[in-house]
Amino acid sequence: MKRHGAPADLAQPQQRDIIMKIGFIGLGAMGHPMARRLLDAGHHLVVYNRTAAKADDLVAMGAVLVETPAAVAWEVDIVFSMMFDDATTQETTFGKDGIAAGLSSKAIHVCCSTVSLAQARRLRDGHAERGQSYVSANVLGRPPAAEAGELFVMAAGSRNALDRLEPVLKCFGPHVFRIGDDPIQANLAKLSLNFMIYSTIEQMAEVFALNEKAGTDPRMIFEVMTGSFYNAPVHKNYGKLMVEHDYDYPGAPVTLGLKDVKMFMDAGGDYGVPLPYASVVRDRLLSAVSAGDADRDFVVLLERVRQESGLK
Amino acid sequence: MKRHGAPADLAQPQQRDIIMKIGFIGLGAMGHPMARRLLDAGHHLVVYNRTAAKADDLVAMGAVLVETPAAVAWEVDIVFSMMFDDATTQETTFGKDGIAAGLSSKAIHVCCSTVSLAQARRLRDGHAERGQSYVSANVLGRPPAAEAGELFVMAAGSRNALDRLEPVLKCFGPHVFRIGDDPIQANLAKLSLNFMIYSTIEQMAEVFALNEKAGTDPRMIFEVMTGSFYNAPVHKNYGKLMVEHDYDYPGAPVTLGLKDVKMFMDAGGDYGVPLPYASVVRDRLLSAVSAGDADRDFVVLLERVRQESGLK
Amino acid sequence: MKRHGAPADLAQPQQRDIIMKIGFIGLGAMGHPMARRLLDAGHHLVVYNRTAAKADDLVAMGAVLVETPAAVAWEVDIVFSMMFDDATTQETTFGKDGIAAGLSSKAIHVCCSTVSLAQARRLRDGHAERGQSYVSANVLGRPPAAEAGELFVMAAGSRNALDRLEPVLKCFGPHVFRIGDDPIQANLAKLSLNFMIYSTIEQMAEVFALNEKAGTDPRMIFEVMTGSFYNAPVHKNYGKLMVEHDYDYPGAPVTLGLKDVKMFMDAGGDYGVPLPYASVVRDRLLSAVSAGDADRDFVVLLERVRQESGLK
Amino acid sequence: MKRHGAPADLAQPQQRDIIMKIGFIGLGAMGHPMARRLLDAGHHLVVYNRTAAKADDLVAMGAVLVETPAAVAWEVDIVFSMMFDDATTQETTFGKDGIAAGLSSKAIHVCCSTVSLAQARRLRDGHAERGQSYVSANVLGRPPAAEAGELFVMAAGSRNALDRLEPVLKCFGPHVFRIGDDPIQANLAKLSLNFMIYSTIEQMAEVFALNEKAGTDPRMIFEVMTGSFYNAPVHKNYGKLMVEHDYDYPGAPVTLGLKDVKMFMDAGGDYGVPLPYASVVRDRLLSAVSAGDADRDFVVLLERVRQESGLK
Structure with missing residues (x-):
């Protein structure tokens, strides 16, 4: 995977040191700049978007585009998803060729979508039934803040998962708030x-x-x-x-x-x-x-x- | 009237230059530190309070204590009042020996009390009937801010009156917002x-x-x-x-x-x-x-x- | 006082038997037909209204018109008042030549006005201070119901007073609800x-x-x-x-x-x-x-x- | 189908004259007495209930119990359903062996369930796609009123369907209100x-x-x-x-x-x-x-x- 040169001010040492394989699904107004922040920090990025063209510039910078959410999950340690609503989140996660179909036992699905608590419970429980790791990490801020890495991140899930994720989440913004152990607490x-x-x-x-x-x-x-x-x-x-x-x-x-x-x-x-x-x-x-x-x-x-x- | 030495940092030149005779009625938790700010700025202060002892320290610093609101108004160019509620404001202003009874045609009554709009109209209209100048200047902030001269002042009344008052109001805080021409606008x-x-x-x-x-x-x-x-x-x-x-x-x-x-x-x-x-x-x-x-x-x-x- | 012939269907025996001297103050859209019901039931009626002409037909039927509320109270055993609001109720009751000025210790003031609880307390307490009997009797219904004697009456006050009043209140409608001992309960x-x-x-x-x-x-x-x-x-x-x-x-x-x-x-x-x-x-x-x-x-x-x- | 003797006071002539084959699905606290009213009026009744035993007394009176909603629909001119909520209504209507699977082009499905407007639209649109007749007929009243035939019926659907249904709906109560042409109007x-x-x-x-x-x-x-x-x-x-x-x-x-x-x-x-x-x-x-x-x-x-x- 060809690396593009990350700007010096973004490439903090601790993020350099732990280069990970990260997936990002959902390259909309928020998802795209968030994915780019990960790339800028030096991570290996695998992406999926329903409209593939939205990934063009990320691919030009070194990201790998694959054909299904499952294929993203299959490749990476951490897979982020940032979908529009309950239905698209559910489909992307548990539908045919969804994230759950590819997620290994060592990987974590981090859902950033703003969803209902009912959907948040479906995500939590659906992954738990499959023995998969799941974290909810919701963000505050608009697209320009996403580009600037100035989002506020509210994350909830197991302590172990949050410990692993924290340096990566800081790519989105310096403030990562740990809301609780239960992922739906972040959604709420x-x-x-x-x-x-x-x-x-x-x-x-x-x-x-x-x-x-x-x-x-x-x-x-x-x-x-x-x-x-x-x-x-x-x-x-x-x-x-x-x-x-x-x-x-x-x-x-x-x-x-x-x-x-x-x-x-x-x-x-x-x-x-x-x-x-x-x-x-x-x-x-x-x-x-x-x-x-x-x-x-x-x-x-x-x-x-x-x-x-x-x-x- | 004996002057006490104002601390150097409070005695701004423009306030020094225009030393005025100012009255203050109502030396409660907010009124007392506001009155003291006026004294600190070098103004001649005449005060009245129902419980006279609350004026002791101000008198020790040079303020003159008189026996009625009317007596305050009689002596000064500007008379502030800061009362607890509608009833005390009405009594202090238009009651026997109230402000209105002593206020000269050149002086301004500046009411700082938080009152109902009905009372605010009574103040405005009562002074207007008597041909007297009246301004409402309400403040935001708690007693410590009053002591520190960090209140926010919302003033409303005629442009002429506000022009005259502005340097004095700045004794209470650097921000004086001019809300409108009608005094009740400041109350609202x-x-x-x-x-x-x-x-x-x-x-x-x-x-x-x-x-x-x-x-x-x-x-x-x-x-x-x-x-x-x-x-x-x-x-x-x-x-x-x-x-x-x-x-x-x-x-x-x-x-x-x-x-x-x-x-x-x-x-x-x-x-x-x-x-x-x-x-x-x-x-x-x-x-x-x-x-x-x-x-x-x-x-x-x-x-x-x-x-x-x-x-x- | 000349009596006009009450229609047979209105002159119930128990009301016939106890002919009383009753006053009525406030001959508006509700008060006028209520007063007339009393007259129809055979009672001696003394009335007062700010606009005296509104009493013309009642006078023609035998009512006596006097010049002040006090004069009404002076004459009667029971004085009803039915005013428009708090202010007129207060003035009619405790103002110069008001009801309280004429009410004897044996008479009862029955206020039917829809007033605030604050005013209701002033009525109760003002009469109590003067050692006078006072009952609140509020009615439900519009003018046609008042004419037909089909109002609903909610009365509150001392048991003795209510016992005395009950037959009279039934002139207004067959249902007299006793709400409580405290007059303001009827107002509420x-x-x-x-x-x-x-x-x-x-x-x-x-x-x-x-x-x-x-x-x-x-x-x-x-x-x-x-x-x-x-x-x-x-x-x-x-x-x-x-x-x-x-x-x-x-x-x-x-x-x-x-x-x-x-x-x-x-x-x-x-x-x-x-x-x-x-x-x-x-x-x-x-x-x-x-x-x-x-x-x-x-x-x-x-x-x-x-x-x-x-x-x- | 053996007929049990309908009580004389219930068997109004116009209902006698038009004996129909009617289905009823959902024999709960409301559905059971409604079904019985149909039987009492002389109609041929085919019933289905998840818990079959609830139909025992109706069967004893002449009703025929079948094994699926589709089987009910297959047999009758009119099929009523009275389910507990959206999910059971949807399943009973469009699920496997549901009403829609058996309903002929000449028959009408009359849903009496209290459902959400979203569900009401699914019923209307689902039947329309299949070219089937559908009416919503909601009732007001508790079980005793259902037993006594004193429910209030609010029906909505095509004029033709409502004309055909009216005599049957009157088995439930004398008042049948026609709310509109669109079935969901009755639900609302x-x-x-x-x-x-x-x-x-x-x-x-x-x-x-x-x-x-x-x-x-x-x-x-x-x-x-x-x-x-x-x-x-x-x-x-x-x-x-x-x-x-x-x-x-x-x-x-x-x-x-x-x-x-x-x-x-x-x-x-x-x-x-x-x-x-x-x-x-x-x-x-x-x-x-x-x-x-x-x-x-x-x-x-x-x-x-x-x-x-x-x-x-």
Whole structure:
């Protein structure tokens, strides 16, 4: 496998020292830059993607493209998967020629997909039945952070597996949080952190609408928020889109928000935890769909709050 | 009036140059350090407090203590008031020997109290009827920030008045946000920013409880939050109290939270703005009162979320 | 005092036997027919109304009109008051020449006004301080029911007072419910029963909107509801207005709904009882105000539910 | 097929005249008495049940028991199915030897099961693909009403099919409501009417708890409700269980309530209709599960309202 020259600043010694054979399945907006980070760190990379062309540049840099998830698993010590949803994750893992069909007893499947807890349990239990190692490692951050190796990684699984994985996971970002022993704990943490985005948007929307109704420019309120105690990225990034009414930013659509919130609420259902804030957000997003905004950025829920308030 | 020596680092030139006669009424946990900041900046200070002894140290540093709010107003160019609630604010301003009774046409009353919008309108309209200048300048921050001159100031009123006040307001903190021309806009901004505290607590409480139910230590979720996109002071300060179940921190009690949320909801009522998140928080705080936690720190609402989830 | 001939069907023996001197203050849409019922039952009636002309027909039938509430109280054994809100109730009772100024130690003030619990306490405590008898007797029903003597009466106060009042209260309707010893219990019951109207409207609105979105005529759903287990007057009366989009029926406006819901929520606040359904209704009604429907019948909240659902 | 003598009062002429061959699949608490009503009306009945013994008495009265759903469908003009949930409905209909495998082009499958809209669509579309007639006919009422022929029937499907079915459906109850042309409209109506049960319980629970907190016996409030405008069966039946704290009535458990509310909310999700009242009920029922009450009657949610209010 021909190696391309990794940039000096990325090739930390401890990662150099332990060069591994790693697979990556799912080269989408997040998966592709994550896979590339592994390559940049000097690892041997085997990839699979339904649309093979998306792997072209990685292959040019030395990755090997194979024809099935099973073929990836067969070749490597660690196989990452980063799929879009429950169905594609299930198919890629346990379908015909799926990861499970090729995974050796020494290898680990690390699923990074944002899936429902029901699916997370299917992954955990399906691998356990086969005597295979499985870890859930969910990430926080958007594609540019994935490219820069600045994702936040939430991993859960057995201590041994996490110990082995830690240096590799650090290719994605310097912070690797060990959430617990049970892989689904990482999935739930991911759903929770995503919920905080939507919930903060609703929170700011109520504040913006009320102050706007009283004649105050929401941008001034945004200045106060982010200039005082509400200056986290979640406030700054989404608040800015909101006060600029920038609803068509190439971000995540209302439908994705609904999917996320539904998975979070279903988790509440599994554990008997009432989540009134999540219900409010769900209703806002449903209302946004009915208003024709299904494909706009989910910050557009501000418009529902504004309309209910008689603005515009 | 005998001057005490202001520390060099506090006596900024522009404040030195414009030494004013300033009054301060209401020397409580916030008012006292704010008054002292004015004294430290070299201003002539006239004070009034119902319990006169609270002014002793300020008087020792050169402040003049007088016997009524009217007497304060009579003496100064600017009179600040920082009272506990609507009733004390109304009495101090428009009661017998109140501020309005002494305020000259050249002076400005600057009310810093967190009051309802109904009270804020009474202040604005009552001064307007008397041809008096009035500004609302609400602050964000706790007593230590007041002592350190690190409050955030939200001021609203006429441009002329704000221009005159700006250097003085900067004694309280470097950030003076001009919210609008109408004083009540500052009051609403203050209620809004306070609401964000309670709302963020509810948001984190739902997340902590759900993850705890799934076996994850809330402290780990707190680490992920504050280590990633939820690292604002509101997350760090309140989240820490929550995961440590530190409900008896000498902070603000549930009853204060209820008062604040009620004022915010009443503002929504005034402007016809539905505020579902505020309603959820109100219900939590009411439940905390019924659970016997009225006097504990308002982060104790986590315990209501935990109980509804069957924890403990 | 000249007696007019009571219709035979109204003059029940037990009421005939105990002819009393009764006062009635507040001859509005509800008060007027209630006062007339007393007259029809053969009682001596003394009345007061701010707009005296509203008493003309009662005077023609034998009632005596006097010039102040105190003058009414002075004359009678029982004085009813039926005012519009807290302020008018307070003024009529404890203001200059108010009921309390004329009420003898043997007489009872029976307040029928729908007031807040705070006002209800002021009535109870104000009379208690003066050593006066006081009962709260709230009624359910609209003006036609008042005319027909078909109101439902919820009374609370001392057993002795209620025993004395019972035959008189039955002039308003055959059902007199004794809610408790403390007058405010009747006020709370009244607020509660009113809340059930608004809450049932929201409940039906969600059902109508969802089925309409699925292509089903809400009138068919209304038929099923009222033809099966949801056939109470609250379903039939308000459901019919809803499915016919009859928002300008000369009923009660959105603003009255808001007032009622606010009083109910404030009662929840007093007792530490979370009321999430009430909060939802409040938000709907606020939204109706913002949509310009403040003066339409409160069933118009269906339009808010429909708009949020993308209907029309 | 031997006929047993139908009681005179049940054998209405028009049903006598049109004796049909009818199948019934699913002889549970509801299905069994419904099947028997068909037999009583003189129809030829073919039945299937997973546990065959449940058909013993029907067979003794003349019904024919066969070994698969397909065998039922093969024999009859109309085949009813009344299964417990989505999965059993799907299996019974489209599984191996399911209804669809035996249904002739002249016969109609009438599904009475309470299923999700997703399942309702699978039924409709699955039959349509096979060119088979399909109607959804959902019923309201408990087993005793099924025995007495007093169910309320909500049917949806093609006009022709409904015309043919109407006399047969009247065996279940005198009221057959035609909800629409699309079978899923009946399913949605059923989910909606069920939601009104849960929602009315929450509504009454808030009222009972608040009045109890104020010292009023909830039984008195129940008397006022059911003695005035809230006297529908939904108020009387569930309200009585609530005020008597009769949570172990052999009714429907919390888990069933959760299933129903989830299906209703999912329907809202399908159509973009916010359903805040449903969310509140869901949270209450989840809380009941966490309190260990999963298997008690769903009116036990009153205890959650009481606990949040600090009662007991």
